[in-house]
Structure formats: C-alpha cells, structure tokens
Amino acid sequence: MSIEARNITKTFGRYAALRDVSLTVNEGELVALLGPSGSGKTTLLRIIAGLETPDAGTGGAVLFDGRNVIDDRVGERRVGFVFQHYALFRNMTVFENIAFGLRVRPRKERLPEEKIRERVRELLELIQLESLAARFPSQLSGGQRQRVALARALAIEPKVLLLDEPFGALDAKVRQGLRTWLRKLHDTVHMTSLLVTHDQDEALEVADRVVVMNQAHIEQVGTPEEVFHHPASEFVMDFMGAVNLFHGRIESGKAVFGPLVLDHAGSAASDGQAARLFVRPYDLDITHRPGGEPGICARVTRVQAAGPHVRVELRAESGEAVVVEMPHAQFRAARVHAGDDVYVSVRDARIFTEDYSI
Amino acid sequence: MTALGAGRRDPAIVRWGLTLIALAFLALFVALPLAAVFAQAFDKGWSVYLAAITDPEALQAIRLTLMASAIAVISNLLFGIAAAWCIGKFQFRGKSLLVTLIDLPFAISPVIAGLIFVLVFGSHGWFGSWLTDHNMQVIFATPGIILATVFVTFPFVARQLIPLIESQGSEEEEAGLALGAGGWQTFLRITLPNIKWGLLYGVILCSARAMGEFGAVSVVSGHIRGETNTMPLHVEILYNEYNFAAAFSVASLLAILALVTLAAKSFLEWKVKTEITAHAREAAAAGGKG
Numbered sequence: 001m002s003i004e005a006r007n008i009t010k011t012f013g014r015y016a017a018l019r020d021v022s023l024t025v026n027e028g029e030l031v032a033l034l035g036p037s038g039s040g041k042t043t044l045l046r047i048i049a050g051l052e053t054p055d056a057g058t059g060g061a062v063l064f065d066g067r068n069v070i071d072d073r074v075g076e077r078r079v080g081f082v083f084q085h086y087a088l089f090r091n092m093t094v095f096e097n098i099a100f101g102l103r104v105r106p107r108k109e110r111l112p113e114e115k116i117r118e119r120v121r122e123l124l125e126l127i128q129l130e131s132l133a134a135r136f137p138s139q140l141s142g143g144q145r146q147r148v149a150l151a152r153a154l155a156i157e158p159k160v161l162l163l164d165e166p167f168g169a170l171d172a173k174v175r176q177g178l179r180t181w182l183r184k185l186h187d188t189v190h191m192t193s194l195l196v197t198h199d200q201d202e203a204l205e206v207a208d209r210v211v212v213m214n215q216a217h218i219e220q221v222g223t224p225e226e227v228f229h230h231p232a233s234e235f236v237m238d239f240m241g242a243v244n245l246f247h248g249r250i251e252s253g254k255a256v257f258g259p260l261v262l263d264h265a266g267s268a269a270s271d272g273q274a275a276r277l278f279v280r281p282y283d284l285d286i287t288h289r290p291g292g293e294p295g296i297c298a299r300v301t302r303v304q305a306a307g308p309h310v311r312v313e314l315r316a317e318s319g320e321a322v323v324v325e326m327p328h329a330q331f332r333a334a335r336v337h338a339g340d341d342v343y344v345s346v347r348d349a350r351i352f353t354e355d356y357s358i
Numbered sequence: 359m360t361a362l363g364a365g366r367r368d369p370a371i372v373r374w375g376l377t378l379i380a381l382a383f384l385a386l387f388v389a390l391p392l393a394a395v396f397a398q399a400f401d402k403g404w405s406v407y408l409a410a411i412t413d414p415e416a417l418q419a420i421r422l423t424l425m426a427s428a429i430a431v432i433s434n435l436l437f438g439i440a441a442a443w444c445i446g447k448f449q450f451r452g453k454s455l456l457v458t459l460i461d462l463p464f465a466i467s468p469v470i471a472g473l474i475f476v477l478v479f480g481s482h483g484w485f486g487s488w489l490t491d492h493n494m495q496v497i498f499a500t501p502g503i504i505l506a507t508v509f510v511t512f513p514f515v516a517r518q519l520i521p522l523i524e525s526q527g528s529e530e531e532e533a534g535l536a537l538g539a540g541g542w543q544t545f546l547r548i549t550l551p552n553i554k555w556g557l558l559y560g561v562i563l564c565s566a567r568a569m570g571e572f573g574a575v576s577v578v579s580g581h582i583r584g585e586t587n588t589m590p591l592h593v594e595i596l597y598n599e600y601n602f603a604a605a606f607s608v609a610s611l612l613a614i615l616a617l618v619t620l621a622a623k624s625f626l627e628w629k630v631k632t633e634i635t636a637h638a639r640e641a642a643a644a645g646g647k648g
Contacts, residue, residue: 101537
C-alpha cells in the first residue's frame with residue numbers, strides 16, 4: 001500500500017515540528033526518514049500512524065492508497081508501529097505480547113484461539129525466538145526485545161510498517177545485525193515501510209530511498225546514491241558524513257580558495273560572491289612536493305593509523321583544520337609523519353555559493 | 359554495609375552508641391505505648407475486654423468506622439486512578455494547580471477540614487436550608503463522617519500513582535492502541551496491571567488513615583452515641599468517662615487494625631522488591647546472550 005502525507009504542519013506550543021511537509025512512499029518501498037533530533041522526522045511518522053494529528057485548519061492529509069485516513073484513529077489505520085524503546089507490555093510474556101493485537105479484536109473478527117497460537121508461533125519462528133516465548137520482556141536483551149516488538153507489530157498483518165528509530169537504543173554490533181535482518185525481512189514480505197533514523201549509515205544501507213529532514217522541512221529526497229553523491233544542500237552534504245570546509249569566493253567564473261582555483265563555470269554565481277568548498281576526507285591527497293595539482297600548504301598535526309583507514313589531521317597555512325583519510329597502502333607510500341609540512345590537493349569537491357550549487 | 363564498612367570503620371562506641379539511641383527511641387515512643395495499650399486493655403481480664411468491644415455502642419462505632427473507611431477507600435481509589443491517569447499521561451493547562459489541590463488535604467489541619475464541611479453543609483451553612491428542605495442531614499450524621507474521611511484520605515492513592523504513571527510514560531498504551539485495542543481494553547490489560555502494586559500500596563495507606571481519622575470526623579460527627587461515633591471518637595468518650603479498660607480495649611482493636619495494615623504494607627514492599635530483583639537478575643543473565 002502506498003503512503004502519502006500532504007501539506008503536514010505541526011506545532012507544539014511555539015515550536016514548529018513540521019512546516020508544510022509532503023512525502024510519498026510507493027507500494028512495497030522501504031523509505032528512511034533521516035535527520036538530526038528535532039528535525040521533525042518522528043513527528044511526521046507519528047502523524048502518519050495516527051498517534052499525533054496535524055494542526056487543525058492547515059489542511060494536512062494522510063493518504064493510504066489514495067484514501068484520506070486523517071480522521072481514522074490509530075487502531076483503525078492498521079499500521080504496524082515499532083517504538084524506539086520497544087514499548088513491550090511488561091506484564092505479559094513474549095507470546096502474549098505478540099498475540100495482543102489478535103486478542104483485542106472484536107469478538108466477530110477474532111480468530112479462534114488455535115489460529116492465534118499458530119500465528120504467534122509463525123512469528124516467533126520469523127524472529128527466531130521460539131524458545132523464549134514464555135519469557136517476560138525484562139528477561140530479554142535489547143535486540144531480542146526489538147525483534148519481539150517487530151513481531152507484535154506484524155501480527156495484525158498491517159498494511160504499512162512504521163519504525164521509529166528501531167535500533168537507536170542498541171549497541172553498534174547488535175544494530176548492524178538487526179539492520180541486515182530488517183532489510184532481508186523487507187525483501188521477503190515487501191511491506192511498505194517507513195523508518196525513522198538519525199544514523200546516516202543505517203539509512204543509506206537499509207533504504208530504497210532516503211528523505212533527509214532538517215528543521216521541520218525536507219531537504220532532499222533520493223536514492224542513497226543520489227543523496228550521498230549529489231547532496232542538494234550544504235546541510236545534506238554535512239549530515240552525510242565528515243567534511244572539510246574551506247571558505248573562498250567566486251572570481252571570473254572560478255571558485256578561489258587560497259591557492260586552489262576550481263572551475264565553477266555555468267553557475268549563476270556572480271563575481272565576488274562568497275563560496276564554500278566541501279571536501280570529504282577521502283577526496284583529499286597528501287604529497288610532500290607540489291605536483292601538477294594546486295595544493296594547500298599544511299602541517300601534519302596527528303596521524304591515527306588504527307582502523308580501516310588512516311586518518312591524518314593537519315592544520316592549513318590559513319589556519320583551518322583539515323582531515324584526510326586514506327587507505328593504509330597509500331599512507332605507507334606517502335610517508336607522512338606528524339610535524340611534516342605537506343601539500344594537500346583536492347580530487348573531488350562540492351562548491352556551494354549563497355543559494356546555488358553545482 | 360560492606361560499602362560503608364570497607365573504607366573505614368567508626369569507633370565501636372559511635373556504632374553502638376547510635377544503635378542504642380535509635381533502639382531506645384523506638385522502645386520509648388513506639389513499642390512501650392503499644393504494649394501499654396494492650397496491657398491496659400487486658401488489665402481487668404478477658405471478660406471485661408470482650409464486654410467492652412461487644413457493647414452495642416462499640417459495635418456501632420466499629421461498623422461506622424469500617425463503612426466510612428470502605429467508602430473512602432473505594433471513592434479515592436476511583437478518583438486516584440482517574441487523577442493520576444490525567445496527570446501522568448496528558449499535558450494540559452492547570453496541571454500543576456490540580457496536583458497542588460490534590461495535596462491540599464495533607465497541608466490542611468483535619469479540624470479545619472471538618473469545619474469547612476460544617477460551613478458548607480451545616481444547618482446554617484450554604485446548602486443547609488436546601489438540605490433541610492429535602493429532609494437530608496449531612497452534618498452530625500453518617501454522610502458528614504464519610505465526607506470528612508474521604509477528604510482527609512483524598513491524596514493517598516493519587517499521590518502514590520502519579521509518579522508511577524509518569525515514569526512509565528504512555529508508549530505501552532500507544533502500542534496497545536496501534537494494535538487495535540480500545541480505550542477500556544488498553545486500560546484494563548496494560549495500564550492497570552502495570553500500576554497494581556502501587557495501587558494496592560495506596561489503598562493500604564488510605565485505609566489505615568481512614569480508620570484512624572479523628573480531627574475532621576470529630577468536628578462533623580456531633581458525638582451522638584450509638585449513631586455517629588467512630589472508633590477513635592468512641593475511645594475518646596470512654597476515656598473522658600474514666601472508663602479506661604473499655605477505652606483501651608477499643609483502642610487495642612484500632613492498634614490491631616494498624617498492625618495488620620503495617621504487615622500488609624511490609625509484605626507488599628517485600629514482594630515488589632523480590633519481583634524487581636528477580637527480573638533484574640534474569641535480565642542481566644539474558645543480556646549476556648545478546
């Protein structure tokens with residue numbers, strides 16, 4: 001089932017959580033709502049679920065398969081909602097937690113007890129926790145709890161699955177495992193899913209499309225590749241991972257950052273306009289001698305060789321802190337040590353002027 | 359003990375001295391008076407004791423006390439759940455005012471509470487003439503005693519539940535609603551089981567206070583023997599008549615009620631504690647497996 005949120009505005013007191021936000025999730029898609037805390041992503045998810053309502057009189061609508069469900073209560077919308085802190089019923093066993101949605105149905109629609117048990121057993125198998133059916137939530141680990149929460153949400157055969165930072169409270173290793181598991185699950189059941197996260201790695205890895213949110217509005221919507229490689233704004237560029245920032249200006253169609261002169265033709269930016277250069281740490285090279293490439297003079301302040309890449313911290317002549325990341329092999333070839341004066345050249349970068357970017 | 363003792367040890371005289379002072383206080387102010395109540399009650403033997411507590415006026419006082427307490431507990435139970443639910447689960451204007459109002463009976467002297475009801479419902483009070491016209495009596499009658507008891511025990515259940523419900527948040531209820539449960543189902547299946555121990559605790563405290571209430575009830579009761587006397591009032595009357603044996607006999611019943619409540623409270627605290635530690639232990643064991 002497709003989801004469409006149309007012109008959603010929501011304020012809490014004087015604080016605007018969402019400003020006229022619209023979003024479409026296609027049938028069978030897994031979309032990630034990505035943004036820092038306070039960007040409005042969870043509020044949007046809760047409005048789609050029916051746990052919150054948009055501000056009255058703003059004309060906001062939520063459509064499931066084209067039908068407006070804004071006046072339907074949360075229980076009537078048949079959504080599977082997974083909470084960040086699991087929200088498992090602490091007074092019920094794992095089995096009863098999963099069975100809850102089936103047991104509270106009106107008598108006429110309720111499955112016979114045997115069918116309920118069968119369905120719960122199927123779900124326990126799906127989350128690989130058959131042996132823990134009689135446990136209470138407090139007796140489970142965080143990862144197990146979140147799997148139970150997912151099974152409980154799936155028990156009512158929801159039409160859409162909404163996940164609010166489902167792995168946010170888990171440690172890194174468990175999170176990685178569950179992420180992969182969730183993607184696999186989605187590929188088997190193909191349920192339209194919307195996932196809220198503040199972790200860009202999670203969004204990029206799991207989702208078909210990523211919606212980047214910031215300060216109550218959507219910054220960019222696109223596939224993980226689009227969002228990562230073609231960020232639409234400085235915010236998205238910055239949020240998608242570590243960046244180095246250099247300040248410069250536009251001079252006769254070129255962007256000038258000290259000794260670096262980069263082509264900036266075809267842009268509407270006029271001469272003298274301030275420009276900002278964003279470079280990923282792995283898009284910078286270090287050489288001891290100025291080669292063919294124009295480079296920034298810098299002194300190496302620290303080398304950190306533990307990890308998959310070597311991280312070199314430098315201070316540019318102009319005073320800016322610069323971080324470069326490179327593979328170990330390249331690092332060994334470059335023979336860089338703390339205290340060396342080196343040249344840093346740019347392989348790939350994005351230039352943002354006041355309100356225009358290429 | 360070990361946490362404190364491991365670092366350094368105070369001299370023996372300090373340790374023993376403090377312990378002795380605490381024990382002496384406990385003996386002087388709690389154990390001794392309690393023992394005295396029972397000693398006085400049985401001073402003239404079993405037959406006098408039995409006669410004192412089976413006296414028709416004493417039986418009436420016991421009945422009235424139990425009835426007023428039962429009604430107070432039930433009404434404050436319902437009110438307490440409703441108030442704690444509102445305060446714990448929702449944000450609204452005037453919330454802190456409501457919390458303050460719930461605390462009011464704690465702050466106000468019970469005698470003043472009694473006088474308030476006399477002012478409102480007494481024959482010269484606001485509703486006095488209306489009540490007389492409709493042939494109803496509140497002050498110097500059972501309804502007044504019940505009202506006074508309800509007022510004085512008003513905060514107990516609500517006060518016990520508000521922090522509990524606030525700390526539990528409303529995510530579980532939201533999960534219930536999202537799974538299609540109705541409001542009542544959510545309350546009965548999720549909220550109520552989560553607050554049951556706190557609720558029981560509040561009820562115990564509330565009933566202990568209701569049975570022992572003197573000041574407010576004293577003002578509205580009128581001390582009509584065999585009609586509007588509660589146990590504490592009956593004890594006072596007997597005592598003022600120098601009928602010590604009978605006074606202490608009825609007092610011993612009150613003391614027994616208090617001890618039973620105390621035992622129930624301790625049992626409950628022990629039960630909750632063991633449940634929590636058991637869960638914590640199992641959770642820790644499960645946590646290792648990831």
